[in-house]
Amino acid sequence: MKLQAIQGLRAVAAGLVVIHHGQFEAAALARRAGLAFTPSPWLPWSAGVDVFFVISGFIIVHASAPLYGRTGGRARFLAHRVARLVPLYWLVTGLYLALALAVPSLLNGGESLAPGYVAASLLFWPALRPDGIPQPLYGLGWTLNCEMFFYAVFALGLGWGRGRAVAWLGAALVGLVAVGLTVPDLPTPLAFWSSPIILEFALGAGLALARAHGLRLSAPSRLALAGLGFACLAGAGEPDALWRPLAYGGPALLLVAAAALGRERERELGHSTASQGGMVAAVVALGDASYALYLIHPFVLRGTREALDRLGLAGSVGPWGALGLMLVLSVAAALVVARFVEAPLTRAVRRRLDPGVPPKTA
Numbered sequence: 001m002k003l004q005a006i007q008g009l010r011a012v013a014a015g016l017v018v019i020h021h022g023q024f025e026a027a028a029l030a031r032r033a034g035l036a037f038t039p040s041p042w043l044p045w046s047a048g049v050d051v052f053f054v055i056s057g058f059i060i061v062h063a064s065a066p067l068y069g070r071t072g073g074r075a076r077f078l079a080h081r082v083a084r085l086v087p088l089y090w091l092v093t094g095l096y097l098a099l100a101l102a103v104p105s106l107l108n109g110g111e112s113l114a115p116g117y118v119a120a121s122l123l124f125w126p127a128l129r130p131d132g133i134p135q136p137l138y139g140l141g142w143t144l145n146c147e148m149f150f151y152a153v154f155a156l157g158l159g160w161g162r163g164r165a166v167a168w169l170g171a172a173l174v175g176l177v178a179v180g181l182t183v184p185d186l187p188t189p190l191a192f193w194s195s196p197i198i199l200e201f202a203l204g205a206g207l208a209l210a211r212a213h214g215l216r217l218s219a220p221s222r223l224a225l226a227g228l229g230f231a232c233l234a235g236a237g238e239p240d241a242l243w244r245p246l247a248y249g250g251p252a253l254l255l256v257a258a259a260a261l262g263r264e265r266e267r268e269l270g271h272s273t274a275s276q277g278g279m280v281a282a283v284v285a286l287g288d289a290s291y292a293l294y295l296i297h298p299f300v301l302r303g304t305r306e307a308l309d310r311l312g313l314a315g316s317v318g319p320w321g322a323l324g325l326m327l328v329l330s331v332a333a334a335l336v337v338a339r340f341v342e343a344p345l346t347r348a349v350r351r352r353l354d355p356g357v358p359p360k361t362a
Contacts, residue, residue: 007287057204
């Protein structure tokens with residue numbers, strides 16, 4: 001069963017990331033036009049990634065219910081995750097590579113086009129750019145390197161049942177982070193995977209385990225958790241890597257708990273009127289498109305910035321108007337890509353990797 005509030009939170013998380021990157025593009029546009037622009041300090045917009053990680057930890061444990069302890073469960077789980085993440089990511093990475101070769105001035109610089117580095121990027125293997133930063137060719141892919149590692153670790157425990165799988169995941173991730181904090185000069189992949197942010201998957205996984213054991217909250221309690229989560233994010237500042245799982249992951253956990261721990265009959269209230277049902281459907285649709293939104297929005301942001309600049313519209317639109325236009329166009333493009341590109345690709349790859357009739361996973 002799809003949890004509508006979780007889908008809504010996915011849309012929120014993607015929106016935070018788009019606003020985060022959009023403000024960089026709006027600032028660049030303002031500089032070119034000689035306009036003043038100060039990014040909004042209301043929230044740490046980059047924390048959308050942390051919300052995504054906690055959601056991912058939750059939904060993977062929740063949606064894998066038909067696979068625990070089953071013969072072939074690990075293979076089916078990994079097949080579904082590959083089908084979900086790989087096709088669109090390879091497509092946008094290929095597009096980015098084509099742009100890097102054709103119009104390098106449009107990119108940020110620092111990318112390497114060496115075959116080994118490009119291969120590592122496509123295979124979700126952490127590798128260093130020429131400037132020493134552990135990012136793949138398409139920079140947003142660093143989060144997918146984390147996701148794929150999380151899937152691999154979780155899959156190892158999938159045959160042991162839900163509780164043991166979550167315990168294994170938590171122990172493995174905590175142990176790895178401890179190694180990263182105490183052992184110097186680790187190889188690049190281990191240094192990357194031992195970043196404390198990886199613990200946020202375990203936060204979501206633990207929440208899913210609590211839900212599976214019957215934890216539910218009333219609507220007022222969930223609203224209070226959501227308000228507290230946003231308030232904590234607003235006051236979190238910019239923590240270093242060590243404290244990020246607490247400063248951003250903690251509030252993200254509150255938001256995911258608010259979305260995930262509702263009682264089933266409360267979720268039906270969203271269909272009480274036609275207008276409410278339409279709003280719910282729109283939010284769910286955007287949540288379904290959140291992966292496409294995350295992956296394609298840099299193209300839309302940069303394209304919109306360049307179009308406004310070259311058409312001489314930067315001054316009349318203004319940086320905040322440009323940011324609003326970027327956000328609207330990014331959402332529209334994501335909805336189109338999710339329906340006509342991502343969904344068909346995912347179905348085709350899933351049928352190829354798992355030709356049986358699979359239990360649906362998020």
